[in-house]
Amino acid sequence: MGKEFTVSKWNIRGKYVVITGATSGIGLAAAKILASRGANLGIIARNETKANEVVNQIKASTNEIIVIDVFIADMSSQQSIRKVASEILSRCPKVDVLINNAGALFQNHQITAEGYEMTWAVNHLGPFLLTTLLLERLKESAPARIITTSSHGHKMARKGIDFNDLRAEQLYKPMKKLMGGPTLRYGQTKLANIFFTSELGQQLKGTGVTAYCFDPGLVNTNFNQHNGKLARLTMAIMKLFSRSPEKGAETMVWLAEAEEVSHQTGLYYVDKKIESPIEITNDRNIAKRLWEISEAQTLI
Template sequence: MTDKTIKKEWNLQNKYVLITGATSGIGLAAAKAFAARCANLGIIARNQSKAEEISTLLRMQTKKPMKIDIFIADLSSQRSIREVTAQILEKCPRIDVLVNNAGALYDTFQKTEEGVEMTWAVNHLAPFLLTSLLLDHLKESESARIINTASHGHKMIKKGFDFDNVNGEHLYKGMKKYLGGPTIRYAQTKLANILFTAELARRLEGSNITVFCFDPGLVATNFNQNNGLMAKSTMAVMNLFSRTPEKGADTLVWLAELKDTSNLNGQYFADRQQKAPTELATDKELARILWNMSEEQVQLSKI
């Protein structure tokens, strides 16, 4: 391959891809696809032995030698994210692709060590903080991209966020808990992923970094296995109608390899196409307010 052809293609070979949630489901399928393309991988996981198993599996699958780094962090903890970021900055000379994919739904009200509701902490604040702490490093890549796993679930939210009740505790109380309160909370975090993507893209305009988010569709994974027997049974039925993790990861991998990213910065995708999210998800003022609130929640100004 000549230098000219290499430049024309955004080839993932030898690029460094840092990914969260690669120990299961969509993230694992994406990691396999990246390994098959001979990208170097940084896996941020909370479970060391699971991450090591995945790393062995990926090495066996890949014929060419590739680098796989494991970084251990509980993404619900801002302290843990700060610690792991320091390790990443020390170990990785360059990051070309950051994939914020880890996510969960907690159907009981639980607080993190920083006093933040869990679903919000893992799904929104973790990508917000991790990305913010790695931005300067991403700027060192010739052409970097950030991909956030959002969801069609954002469509459930019609009125935005109640910024006076940032932890959304009322959604887990009384009848609200049984009328889908925790699912609404999850949907809020997925709306936040789309707003975060758009606002980050706006702030990075003119830089070397492109930001995308995508909906993987309904995917058969280990999602919602942490919420008891009823949730497990529901997911078992839903999984009959769901796509494979490989299909769920397809748009993610496609975005990571996209050659021409001009005019696509900050956009939402599904099935390899740019799609319009809800009107609320394109509300620039809401995105700005959410950004400011998130900065306060992770105490970004104190970094």
């Protein structure tokens, strides 16, 4: 017999929200808003000192009496993700919302300890593995939600994901790099977020766990600041046309707390509305193939 769900209105107050990438940008903005509305938080961060500073910021920004836990992990390392997932499972009897928000773009070709290209590891394999490891706890906590930060950048990857070049070696060759190979790679990982959410939504039907992904828009954050002078200059120009982190976080917060999305799953949102991503995302075979490859790459 499956779990029977009582009909009750979703309310973020008292829910336990695990979130990655919450020490800056839209993740921090969302964490502050969710805390102000009575949500308890589990913040996954790479730097413990920074994470503790953020906890103080969040607590200072709300009068709510809430729990904020800090978990330390490097989202490019599968070993680290497995360790933090184990810690979350041992410390948290409930996980009501998982927000996969951490992301990055790497201008230079880097390979992780497990042998995967860094942008792919952080933006896709990290969320995939963390979600998979916490999935049973989310099901036990149902109704529950999984939210993944994608991007309008997925539109750069109109030809899809090159499964024959998963280490992106071709995209980082000198000429391809000069022509925007690393940015295209970022677009591929954001496309992967959409495929992941779509397939996850299909697999979780009937469990009480729903999955969503969204585009925060062009946001004024510190994103892409570690990739050299040209990247910093580009981002400085783009900031002139960017929205605030608080504005960028609006859809993330809405997906975490809105009752109206309770019966939706597997979809992509922009500015609190369902939007259609690029046409290739309708290909269920690609979504299934990506899932199988991701399982193999994370040894699930």
